[in-house]
Amino acid sequence: MSGEPSKTPDLIGHETAEKHFLESWNSGRLPHAWLISGEEGSGKATLAFRIARFVLFQGNENSKRQEKGDLFGKSIRPKSLYIAPDNPIFRRVASEGHTDLKILKRTINSSNGKIRNSIAVEDVRLCGNFLRLTSAEAGWRVLIIDSVDELTISAANALLKILEEPPNDALILIVCHNPYLILPTIKSRCCQLSLKPLESERIRSFLSTTLPNINPSDIEALTILSNGSPGRALKIIEEEGLILLKELVMLISNFPKISTADLHDFGEKLAKNGAENKFKLTMNLFNSWLAYLIKEAASNTQKPKPMFPEESGCGIRIVRAAGVEFLIQLWKDINLVSEKTLRQNLDRKQAFLTMLYHLNDPAFDK
Structure with a gap:
């Protein structure tokens, strides 16, 4: 199974969101802009590409009927957004080669060869020009924005102008990780599709099918860490996140006697050039894991069930020694420090050590 949304034919769960779009399509009154929101890895971009393929395919079929003069033939109401991978439309969308589809995302900075941190206003304006062109073949022009969270302020205002004066036969699919942080005026001009986290059983079933060689204990850990998002679970595996987490937890498994030298060595891995994503994933x-300990402690009288066997009981010792209130504060601090470290390009090793040293406080040695 490909992890790329443009090449993924199926979407796990989210039948309600698909039904909402289909009902709008079949009613003949399709909103021109859709805001697709949800947790990272929940399937937002996959749904956007699924909708894009569907619209381009349906538009192509309508064009064929018009060419044949079949203007009054019986209209077929589609019951699914699914387009088979062997369909030419699917292949062209997957290769980003369809003339009526444009994808707006962060581009590579030619001066340093790195992906830009944001989407520039010039790129949004080019998309506006694209949408105003007449469709080349499908009757529709489709724009996918992945994601609106990465627009600069100027770019967001340029998008708002497009939404205020939408061209005819243009469909804008906007991927959004955090709808609370985007301009309210953008939200108000979009029909919203909110993707909810999947139930744990569906995540387990998905992982068992997709990763048949993985051991059961890892499936359980990934189910917890996924937060109901199949894409997040796959990302954790692909980027060896579970291995990193186990390694870190094993380093503190002798809590409260944590080896400073071992933590320094682990911190070095997170501070290497190009290891920004590894740092972000590890801290996340x-x-x-801390959130899981807190939840388990609150519901199991400070006897948390291990997330994975490699914990060696350190979770229980940390909860008993530090207490739930301290862990909640540590959880908040790690979120803030991780975000600040990446945003301001601070010393990642120092940030990591600062957070972990809290667990080595002699006051916890009870």
Whole structure:
């Protein structure tokens, strides 16, 4: 299974969102802009490409009927957004080669060869020009924005102008990770599709099918860490996040006697050039592990069930020694420090050590 949304034919769950779009399509009154929101890895971009393929295919079929003079033939109401991978439309969308589809995302900075941190206003304006062109073949022009969270302020205002004066037969699919942080005026001009986290059983079933060689204990850990998002679970595996988390937890498994030298060595890995994503993922997963300890402690009288066997009981010792209130504060601090470290390009090793040293406080040695 490909992890790329443009090449993924199926979408796990989210039948309600698909039904909403289909009902609008079949009614003949399709809103020109859709805001697709949800947790990272929940399937937002996959749904956007699924909708894009569907619209381009349906538009192509309508064009064929018009060419044949079949203007009054019986209209077929589609019951699914699914387009088979062997369909030419699917292949062209997957290769980003369809003339009626444009994808707006961060581009590579030619001066340093790195991906830009944001989407520039010039790129949004080019998309406006694209949408105003007459469709080359499908009757529709489709724009996918992945994601609106990465627009600069100027770019967001340029998008708002497009939404205020939408061209005819133009469909704008906007991927959004955090709808609370975007301009309210953008939200108000979009029909919203909110993707909810999947139930744990669906995540387990998905992982068992997709990763048949993975052991059951890892499936359980990934189910917890995924937060109901199949894409997040796959990303954790692909980027060896579970291995990193286990390694870190094993380093503190002798809590409260944590080896400073071992933590320094681990911190070095997170501070290397190009290891920004590794740092972000490690801190994020460690925080998810802390959140799991807090939840388990609150519901199981401070006897948390291990997330994975490699914990060696350190979770229980940390909860008993530090207490839930301290762990909640540590969880908050890690979120803030991780975000600040990446945003301001601070010393990642120092940020990591600062957070972990809290667990080595002699006051916890009870």
